[in-house]
Amino acid sequence: MTTSLCQLKEDMALLQRETKSQVAQLKTEVDKMKTEVDKLKQQLTVRQVAFSASLGVGNPTTIGPFPTDITLIYKHVVTNIGNAYNSNTGVFTAPVKGVYNFEWSIGAYADGSHGSGSWLVKNSENVFMAWEKQTSGFMNSSKAVALLLEVGDVVCVRLVSDNLAYDNRSHQNTFSGHLLFPM
The missing domain is CATH 2.60.120.40 (Jelly Rolls)
Known part of the structure; x- marks a missing residue:
């Protein structure tokens, strides 16, 4: 039981690290998309x-x-x-x-x-x-x-x-x- 509990804690810690990494990647992608949208808006205003x-x-x-x-x-x-x-x-x-x-x-x-x-x-x-x-x-x-x-x-x-x-x-x-x- 103790071994299972330790294994679950390790799995949970791993999942938390992976989730943080994925959130950081998503934030980077969202920032890139915002930059692209801003560029497109600028082009539209100068049409x-x-x-x-x-x-x-x-x-x-x-x-x-x-x-x-x-x-x-x-x-x-x-x-x-x-x-x-x-x-x-x-x-x-x-x-x-x-x-x-x-x-x-x-x-x-x-x-x-x-x-x-x-x-x-x-x-x-x-x-x-x-x-x-x-x-x-x-x-x-x-x-x-x-x-x-x-x-x-x-x-x-x-x-x-x-x-x-x-x-x-x-x-x-x-x-x-x-x-x-x-x-």
Whole structure:
């Protein structure tokens, strides 16, 4: 009887140790799940990212030509959901990893010697160019692209060196983007 009682005490102590170990493991798993849920909540709150802007705010303005490429600053902001576009710098900063769609147009009155062209730039890499050159009239070009961006990646439009851009209250030169889906 004493041997059985001792054996039961040892079994009970072993079960208590195993239970404590399992509880600790479960707590670790629950903490990991809470962290994942918090990350997912953050992604859900940043799902809405969209902006649309034009160069001019009303007065007719010709920009360029310059000896080097310059970042265009689109001052007339129509939409900036998520505040990812900065109208002081002309730069969009990705708030969440995902696939984004960007569209831009560039145009100016032709003078026979300069084109109207711009690069869409991701971080410091030229991605696509929109460009037009003609001898007279208004020249215009536009492009669109889908890009995979990491948090903090920047996108802007740069006027190509020795090129022109023109804008007025008709807002011919535009830059727009939106998050298609987070990754």
